[in-house]
Amino acid sequence: MASQAAALRAVPEGAPHNVAVDIRGVSHAFKLRGADLPVLDSIDLSVAAGEFVALLGPSGCGKSTLLRLISGLDQPTAGSIAADGEVIDSPDPSRILVFQDPTLFPWTTVWRNVATGLDARGVLERQRGRVDDALKLVGLSNFASAHPHQLSGGMAQRAALARALVNDPALLLLDEPLGKLDSLTRLTLQAELVALWREKRFTAILVTHDVEEALLLASRVIVFSERPAHIKAEFKVDLPYPRHRDNPQLVALRRQILGTLGLET
Amino acid sequence: MSNAIEALGVGAAAGSPAAASGARTPIWRAGLAAAAAWAAAAVVTVALPDVVPWGSKELFAVIVGAAAAAFVALSFVAPRLPRFGAFCEHYGPWFVAIGVWFFLWELTTAKFGWLPKPFFSPPNGLLNVYVTEWRRLLICIGYTLRLWALGFGLGAIVGYAAGVALGWSKSFAYWGMPILKLIGPVPATAWIPCTFFFFPTTFDASVFIVALASGIPVTILTASGVGSVNKAYYDVGRNLGAKPWYLISRIAVPASLPHTFVGLFMGLYYSFAVLVVAEMLGAKYGLGWYIQFQTAYSGYANVYATLVIMALICAGIVKLLFVARDRLLSWQEGFI
Incomplete structure (x- = not known):
């Protein structure tokens, strides 16, 4: 009840309502026919309050699992996740997960x-x-x-x-929310997401396959390895919003990230 | 009677030029054919002598003749009414077939005696049952509806609650599912011997039999419905701060409603099937009891007349359930 009350407390107009997320040594494994299938391998990641972070990585690498752990729907096998220093051990309406399917x-x-x-x-x-x-x-x-x-x-x-x-929500967890949309709708919603985030200033963590999407939206892009996922690289996107996909700095970053993913063209 | 025939003649005469001159004055042609068939049935009923008298034949002829006259009138009026006209157009062949059916039925039973008394009855024989027995039949309908409503209502409510519990709770499913799988296929009527021991009155026993027959399919289908709800809905609910009771009442229950309705329809048919048997258990009134009673006295016309009532009641209740389903599940349109 206390955490709910906290989630619903009146926020003064204009004051950002957000949290910092601390992921410390988080590992996670699924039980598959009695055997352990490791999906996350000691992830350490700090997200500042109000930051927009994109998690990028190959399909099935465990990014979505990490998002579920942050939301509190599942508990990590090892390590801990905290929101503003408070350990996350159950789902809470102050941290909301938006799925790929509506x-x-x-x-x-x-x-x-x-x-x-x-x-x-x-x-x-x-x-x-x-x-x-x-x-x-x-x-x-x-x-x-x-x-x-x-x-x-x-x-x-x-x-x-x-x-x-x-x-x-103080923290919005976006699990490929635009993944199934047609490309035009996708562009519109990307712009809308940025506008919403800039207005509300919640903390946002976005899981995506789309390098361009990550660069258009996020202030930091974290690249994950194949499963079991660990953090492979980190890119700061120090560009003003709204961003344009043809921005030369963005294009350069895109090439760099694709290279990290082994998809150099 | 003769009026109907005259009207028919006029209608036919007026019909052909209109048809010949195209769509200037549209005529419902099947209506005229239906009028001819119904009028023929009326004429046969009064004009030919009976092999065995059955009663109520004048009343039958008047009703069927009046229907024939009405068909003639509708042949001209219906095409001007958009919705009713479409209805008539759609069911026209059925109206013709029913008239022909009455005509042949009357001939083969009362007139030629090919289908003899007491095993068969002409249509006016059934009408005679309604005319002479309507008080007793009304009481029987009341008793049957009371037994059915109590049995089906209790079965649906208890079955639904059990289904939600079995679908939701692992420990309920652990103990409940094997039992349900074991007793589910046993016909409800097989429990009659123990119901006599467990229930104070035979009426209670009858209610139990009907409730069991209708409750088991509702339980099985609801349990499978609740069990197959998309788990992501629960994730959304938990994430938004929902407590278990909210997850059950606002997610599991509506999400499984399509399954539950399948169970309700199955339960409905089972409940009708056991109704007659349940009314054998020392009942004093009821359509099932009446059928048993009349069969014993070779009152087959009464049996057929009662069967018609039962068929109409069952079809009416099924229709009501369809209306309820279409209202509650309108959200399913276009979904899957």
Whole structure:
């Protein structure tokens, strides 16, 4: 209850609501037919409050697993993860994971979907306006009473973002949220994500396969190795927002990162 | 009667030029054919002598003749009403077939005696049952509906709760699933001997039999529905601060509703199937009891008349469940 209260505390207008994340010696293994399948190998990573960090790496290397551990949905086999010094041992609405699939509840309206967090914590009746605000923020006010199957892929992912943002998260964990969208929708939503982050100043950790996406959004790009994943390289992206994909510095960084991934052209 | 025939003649006369001159005054042609078939059935009923008298034949002829007259009128009116017209157009062949069926039925039973008494009855024989027995039949319908509603209602509620528990809780599933798999395939009626011992009245025993028949498919389908809910929905719920009860009531329950409805439909058919048997257990009224009673006295016309009522009630309840499903599961449109 205490952590929930903390998550829901009124944040003064304009003051950023974010946390620093400390990942210390985290290793993780899946049990597969009795045998251990190691996916993460002693990861050490610090993310500053309000920072936008992208995790980049080959498919199946364990980036998504790391995100689940940070959210508190799963516990690491070894090591610890802390948010502002407090060890993460359970999921909390102040740290929200957005999946590659929007995973909206198909049986109810977009409005009720976005309201899920407030409803689950029993504060919806007093804070109905927050749901409307979140829908407005992602441009879905006109679709409040629609059902998820009536939304396009991009709209559904916007609704999933609204469902996360309505809780005013201090940490937003994005697990390839744009991975399944067509390339045009993807570009639009990348710009929208940056705008949202710059406005709200939450801490953001993005898992992606797309080097360009990482460079457009993040202030730091962490490159992971093959499974079991360890941190292979780190790139600071010291460019002003909004960024352009043709920016020569960005293009140079892109070539460098692809090289690190063994995909030099 | 003769009115209907005249009307038919006029209709047919007016129909052909209109049809010949194209779509100027559209006519529902199947309506005229239906009118002819129904009128023929009416004429046969009153005009030919009976091999064995059955009663209510004048009333039957009047009803069927009036229907024939109505078909003639509708042949001209229906095409002007968009929705009702489409309905008539769609079911036209059925109306014709029913008229032909009445005509042949009347001939083969009452008129020629090819299908003899008491095993077969002409349509006016069934009508005669409704005319003479309607009070008793109404009481029987009431008793049957009470037994069915209590049995199916209890079975659905208990079965649903058990299904959610089995699908959600590992320890419930550990103990419950083997038992369910064992007793599930046993026909509900096989429990009759022990129900007599466990229940104070035969009515309670009957309710139990109907509840068991309808409850087991609801339990199995709900359990599998809850068990197969996309785990990512629970992750979303837990991440947003939902407690277990919220995960059950707001995620597991609605997500498994399509499965539950399949179980409800199966339970519905099983409940109808055991209803007649359940009413054998020392009942004083009820459609099943009435069928047993009349069979014993070779009152087959009464049996057929009751079967028609049962068929209509069952079809009506199935229709109601479909309406409920379409409302509750409208979100499924376009989903999967």
